[in-house]
Amino acid sequence: MTKKPGDRIARQLDQAAEACAAKGGRLTDIRRSVLALIIGSGGPVGAYALLDQLKAERANAAPVTVYRALDFLMENGLIHKIERLNAFVACTESGDHEHHEHSVQFLICRKCGTVAEMEDHGIAAAVSKAAGRTGFRPDHATVEVEGTCGSCTSAA
Amino acid sequence: MTKKPGDRIARQLDQAAEACAAKGGRLTDIRRSVLALIIGSGGPVGAYALLDQLKAERANAAPVTVYRALDFLMENGLIHKIERLNAFVACTESGDHEHHEHSVQFLICRKCGTVAEMEDHGIAAAVSKAAGRTGFRPDHATVEVEGTCGSCTSAA
DNA sequence: CGCCCCGATGATATGATATAACCCGGGTTA
DNA sequence: TAACCCGGGTTATATCATATCATCGGGGCG
Incomplete structure (x- = not known):
């Protein structure tokens, strides 16, 4: 090692x-x-x-x-x-800890308890678009998905 | 009345x-x-x-x-x-309280404190897709957007 | 130097959110 | 009847979070 x-x-x-x-x-x-x-x-x-x-x-x-x-x-x-x-x-986004920080999502595994961090532009865009349709001006979105992670699914 | x-x-x-x-x-x-x-x-x-x-x-x-x-x-x-x-x-989704319940999102106004409920398929699809790419099987997504609602924006 | 400000920390108290553990009574059902 | 589940009562405690005031040390500045 x-x-x-x-x-x-x-x-x-x-x-x-x-x-x-x-x-x-x-x-x-x-x-x-x-x-x-x-x-x-x-x-x-x-x-x-x-x-x-x-x-x-x-x-x-x-x-x-x-x-x-x-x-x-x-x-x-x-x-x-x-x-x-x-x-x-x-935070697992290495390096530049400033310009995103708004479009971050989390994947929470109910089996093993791990939390994975994700930065998906598609989600951010969909949220922005849907909110905007109602006249709402978004500031920050909390997106936390619960489910089963890949490892736990394989192990099952 | x-x-x-x-x-x-x-x-x-x-x-x-x-x-x-x-x-x-x-x-x-x-x-x-x-x-x-x-x-x-x-x-x-x-x-x-x-x-x-x-x-x-x-x-x-x-x-x-x-x-x-x-x-x-x-x-x-x-x-x-x-x-x-x-x-x-x-819950403001009138009537059938069962088959969705997974693709619900909330808009939280920081000015007036109201919470609006939304059901946007685009967001749900984007979340599903992004999570699936990592092998994660989503169960439930918490989506809570903070910002300023239409009324408060108009009033400003 | 002496003074002041300010950011970080210490110390104490309290408020707010949430669950654990145990029991009991009533209704169903084997 | 016994076994069981469900709804609820009671008490205690765990966990989460903030308010307030004091203290201490470094940096700027007269």
């Missing part, structure tokens, strides 16, 4: 820090820890699950500690909130 | 009771009350707001009382949950 998983995460964190800095934000220790926990979890994580883990590093961490970090990470496009789950996932 | 608003709601409730019965369910007093409150509110309502109102009729109502009723009403397609708001709205 040439790379340990920690290396991959460390690289992602460094990239994230750069991206924040470029926007005038700072990926502080707390924020970095929370992001690392989310990336490391490999799936959707609740705020209090993060809090429990964070307490291993920072005994004094409180809910608000986590939520402040989550807010920052969301504002910077590093994580997404999955509304159906009240949970958070790492 | 030939019809009071209460009449319209009463008719909707009776229709709902029939629809439930046809599926082997029972629209009990509690469930009927909760549905009436949601319809009467004319917009998204939180579970605890419903609880407060329900307590006027049933002093012993507890959170779980409301949530059980909400679960039943959702299973029977009489209401929808708006994930972004953690709130519930009455």
